[in-house]
Amino acid sequence: MQVIAIGTLELILATGFIFVSGGLALCFQLGLTRSLIIATLRTYAQLLALGLVLNWIFQIDNQWLVLAIFALMMLIAAQTVVSRLGLWTPRIVIGSLAGVVLSAVTVTFAVTALLIQVEPWYEARYVLPIAGMVVGNAMNGIALSQERLLEGFQARRGEVLLRLSLGATAWEASLPLIQGSFRAGMIPTLNAMATVGLVSIPGMMTGQVLAGVEPMTGAAYQIVVMLMLSCATALGSIICMVISYRHAFDDQQRLVK
Numbered sequence: 001m002q003v004i005a006i007g008t009l010e011l012i013l014a015t016g017f018i019f020v021s022g023g024l025a026l027c028f029q030l031g032l033t034r035s036l037i038i039a040t041l042r043t044y045a046q047l048l049a050l051g052l053v054l055n056w057i058f059q060i061d062n063q064w065l066v067l068a069i070f071a072l073m074m075l076i077a078a079q080t081v082v083s084r085l086g087l088w089t090p091r092i093v094i095g096s097l098a099g100v101v102l103s104a105v106t107v108t109f110a111v112t113a114l115l116i117q118v119e120p121w122y123e124a125r126y127v128l129p130i131a132g133m134v135v136g137n138a139m140n141g142i143a144l145s146q147e148r149l150l151e152g153f154q155a156r157r158g159e160v161l162l163r164l165s166l167g168a169t170a171w172e173a174s175l176p177l178i179q180g181s182f183r184a185g186m187i188p189t190l191n192a193m194a195t196v197g198l199v200s201i202p203g204m205m206t207g208q209v210l211a212g213v214e215p216m217t218g219a220a221y222q223i224v225v226m227l228m229l230s231c232a233t234a235l236g237s238i239i240c241m242v243i244s245y246r247h248a249f250d251d252q253q254r255l256v257k
Helices: 008-014 016-027 033-060 063-085 090-115 124-155 157-165 170-195 203-210 215-248
Strands: none
Touching: 008 016, 016 033, 033 063, 033 124, 063 090, 063 124, 090 124, 090 215, 124 157, 124 170, 124 215, 157 170, 170 215, 203 215
16 A cells, blocks of 8 residues: 655645634634744644654664664653753752653663564664653653642642651652652543543554554554553653652651742
8 A cells, every 4th residue: 555645735735724723712812823823833843854854863773873862852851841840959850850761761672672573673763753652651641740749749738747747757748649649640641541442543553554554453553552651651650759759858858848
């Protein structure tokens, strides 16, 4: 099956979709017109640039280049998490970076080396797209759970102080908040897994079907993707919170935040 290419004319016509969004924003005075224009321009620029870069990387297929791109993706993801939280403290930075890196590296290479068995192990056509999905979902899960945890220390400060006064350690006093934050971070992933194939045909399977791959092969790949994203989100979130919860305490395990 030959893939139907999308050319310049089709991309220009597709821009009409954003005019619908912009028109609705104007009619209801949502104040989103400028944001929609900027988002559209960034979408064009970033994805077209990505296409050119990936084409170049696939041709070179060098292990050090692949690892460098992977490292850059993880650094940008960690920086995005910290920026969203607005707290550049050592615990928050280290926790965010460790959560992204450990979950992304573990899950990505578990999939490429053990499940798909890519040869060579650094083949960019497999490693980078899978790494991109893993890093992106880990980043979202970490940001959501970490934000909920920090809000919990503010909203349930009295509860934490009570536990400390009764002899609980900082970890024991924080555990209920960590558990609740962990659940919050997992909700989008669990919702996606519960409705996949019923509400929508997900991205990986859609792309493969459009590229001419048999639907059952696309379904198998999508199952792997959904499970690996669940693992990456869970692993990244818990690693981050285990490290960063001490941000709220001093060296004597007193609540200071």
